[in-house]
Amino acid sequence: MLNIKHNLCAIDRIIRGIIAVALIVYVVVFFDQIGDMLLQISILIFALMNLISFVLGWCPVYNIANINTCKKG
Amino acid sequence: MTNTDLSLALRKRVLYSSIGLAIVVSAIFISVAFNLSRDLGQSLELEHSNKMLLQLTKSIKAIVSTADLNELSLNESVKTELIALLDKDVIGFEIWVNNKHFKLRNSSFYAQDEGIATAINTKQSSYDFIENEAEMLIWVYENSPLDDLSILMVTKTHALDKAISYVSNRLFITAFLTFWLTVWVALFISALISKRFEQSNDRLKYLASHDMLTGLPNRTYLYDYALSYFTPENVKKHQDLDTLFAIYIIDLDKFKDINDTMGHLVGDELLKAISRRLRNLKEKNSQVMRYGGDEFVVWCDDLNESDAISLAEDIVLLCRQPIKVSNYVFETSVSVGVAYYPASGQQLDDILKNADIAMYQAKKHRLGYQVFQQELFTRSEFRISLRGQLNAALEKRQFVLHYQPKVQLPENNIVGVEALVRWLHPKEGMLMPNMFIDIVEQSMFVHEFTRYVLLQAIMQCREWLDNGIELSIAVNISPYNLMDPELVSYLSDLLKHYQVPAELIEIELTENASMVNIDKTREVFSQLNKLGVKLSIDDFGTGMSSLAYIKHLDVDYIKIDRSFTIDVVTDSRDEAVISSLLVLCQKLNKLTIVEGVETIEQANKLASLGCTLAQGYLYSKPLSAEEITHLLSKRKAETDNKIINIKKFN
Structure with a gap:
């Protein structure tokens, strides 16, 4: 069972939000330039994961790696 | 360095190594793929240029006879016809006939190129690419495709640019995703390694500080614990509150006889049974440790003297109850030596030594327990x-x-x-x-x-x-x-x-x-x-x-x-x-x-x-x-x- 507790600090969340939005915009705007469907889907998945982390304030990789940027010190 | 520090250092090392490896692999991958796409593009451009040159050569042959070539500069209609054959991407087209040089189309972009000059001077067929700020050019110098005819053609490239552009875009995205994925994997692996490391370390620490037979903390633990216990705060606490902590050394009576007659397995079981009993001591602040052989140590904090004696009595009574081990019932007894801090010593070694003296006194006189007194030490030292x-x-x-x-x-x-x-x-x-x-x-x-x-x-x-x-x-x-x-x-x-x-x-x-x-x-x-x-x-x-x-x-x-x-x-x-x-x-x-x-x-x-x-x-x-x-x-x-x-x- 995944324990969904906040493990992202505000800065971490904001960076992930920006990355998610930037990637989605990039895929939409430069759809033809990217060309490869696999790459397009990969970027979207990656963006989506960052978006989820942004919304929940929780990163599954951090959770597995036992990292918590909320904690100080 | 603590266990956590070691683990953290290890994690950082694994993480940085993984990221470094990802960067190196990505760089190699990008470099190889970029060179491959460039070589492929160049090869295509060359092939295209050669085909074009061959076509142009054939066309020139079809339009003019060899004899007419001498008159080429004078015959504008022939010249116009030849220029019409050239593609708009061809920015330079020069021919040499009978030591005469005709420029059907030329540009300053390649005028200073040393490669072209060398090829012309040495009359060696050659080709190369010229990269300027705006675009990439390919030149092909063909010596004598027809008798006494040499041709230089310079063309703008398109396939090469496009190939590099496509590959660069996708490589960049792939590298980005790979890098990010690698970071995640590195984090995951570092966490996994770190966890294993901590588990191994904890296990080693446990093995070093606990007795395998009874599971009780051992002598090493006792000394480590004492090291952390004798802080200025604790020393002051005992001075101010007039409380004491007591160390009890418990030795099983006649244990050697049991070991010798019943075998070590039964002896071990007996030790386990005694250790289980000692664990169940009512005193909350007590810790039981196996000191070695058939000796146990109970460390009890925040006591007054009557509590300490009461605990010694409890230990003696508890160990006197018959114990059933491997179908044998043993009526064991123990001898307990008690020493207090700070009255019986300021250092752990002194307290243990004094508790030991008291224990031997208790054993010698079958007293059950004996609290250390200075007189005992003097006598013991004398003996x-x-x-x-x-x-x-x-x-x-x-x-x-x-x-x-x-x-x-x-x-x-x-x-x-x-x-x-x-x-x-x-x-x-x-x-x-x-x-x-x-x-x-x-x-x-x-x-x-x-x-x-x-x-x-x-x-x-x-x-x-x-x-x-x-x-x-x-x-x-x-x-x-x-x-x-x-x-x-x-x-x-x-x-x-x-x-x-x-x-x-x-x-x-x-x-x-x-x-x-x-x-x-x-x-x-x-x-x-x-x-x-x-x-x-x-x-x-x-x-x-x-x-x-x-x-x-x-x-x-x-x-x-x-x-x-x-x-x-x-x-x-x-x-x-x-x-x-x-x-x-x-x-x-x-x-x-x-x-x-x-x-x-x-x-x-x-x-x-x-x-x-x-x-x-x-x-x-x-x-x-x-x-x-x-x-x-x-x-x-x-x-x-x-x-x-x-x-x-x-």
Whole structure:
């Protein structure tokens, strides 16, 4: 069972939000330039994961790696 | 460095290594893919240019004959026709015919290119790419595709740019995603490694600080714990609040016997059972540890003295309950030594040492538990010091014999003496046997010591015989001496050497000692009997001997213990015991000697009960060889042979 507790600090969340939005915009705007469907889907998945982390304030990789940027010190 | 620091350092190292590796791999991947796409693009461009050049050459051949080529510069229509053949991407097209040079199209973009100049000068067919700020160009110089005709064509490239653009875009995205994925994987792996590392470390730490058999913390843990405990705060707490912490050293009694007789597996199970009990101590602030072997340590904090004693009692009672191990029920007992901080020591080593001293005191006197007192330490230190001096004392002949007479009642004639050892210590003065005999018995000098005493006694006997005094000397031996295979032969040699009749030597063994190994006692007594020396059981009545053993032990004397003599005048029970023993010994044909006679009333009472032999301060305290010799000589003169030889009496 995944324990969904906040493990992202505000800065971490904001960076992930920006990355998610930037990637989605990039895929939409430069759809033809990217060309490869696999790459397009990969970027979207990656963006989506960052978006989820942004919304929940929780990163599954951090959770597995036992990292918590909320904690100080 | 703590475990967490190590783990964190390891994680960082794994993470940075993974990211570094990802960057290097991505860079190699991008570089290879970029070069591949560029080479592919260049190859395509070259192929395209060659095809175009071939086509143009064919077209030129079709349009003009060789002869007309000389007139090419003059014939504008031919020139126009040729220019029309050129693609718009062709920015340079020059031909050389018969050493004449015609530029159908040219540009400054390649005018300064050294590669082109070299190819033209050396007339070697060649090609290359020219990269300028705006675009990429390819030039192809073909020497003599037709007779006396050389062509230079410079073209803008498109396939190359497009290929590089596509590959760059996708490579960038792929590298980005790969890099990010690698970071995640690195984080995951580093966490996994770190977790394993921590688990291994914790396991090692546990193994180092815990006893595998009982699962209890071990001595290492105790020292680590003490190191963290003796903080200024805790020291101040004990000073301010007047509380103490106590260390209990618990040692199982007779555990070695259980191990030896029942095997180590049963012994181990017993240790486990004891450890489980100790874990269940009611005291909340207590910690149980296995100190080693059959010793446990309980560390208990925030106590007052009555709590500490109460806990010691609890431990003793708890361990006394029968324990069932492998179908055997053991009624174990423990000896507990208690030492307090700060009263019994300021450092852990001191407290442990003092608790150990107290524990040995408890064990020695079957007290159950003993709280450390400074007096114990002084005594213990003194005993340790004596132990170290035993050998030297034997060599320097510091042990001397004193002699206490045994008398015949009611005349009080001296019929023999008991040899009692004194240690003439150069610093401590004269030491009584109770201060060193057990040290001797526990040492490797026990046989040597007894032989020394026997030698002294026999030499004294010889001296008295030379002076016309025939008197038996009783020598006490230790139960450990029964294990000396050379004892009997040594004694026999001494008797022969000094020509002392064997019946003048009496061997005394305490009742308890003789019962330890009855078969061995019987065997040695039998050998001594054959030798002719007299045998007696000392301190009779206080031990645990069965009367059957007395029946079977072939001894000459039974010495009734002084504890019955003390109150024989006032206590009818003591009187009953003594009179019964006298009758018993008479029936068994053994002589009795009553010890500890100190008053005339006791002597009279014993005489009235039919006691014929007695020993005690009433008659004489133990005297030095000179004193007793003087006394015996005096008596001899006074009574003129009234000294009754024990042999005659017998």
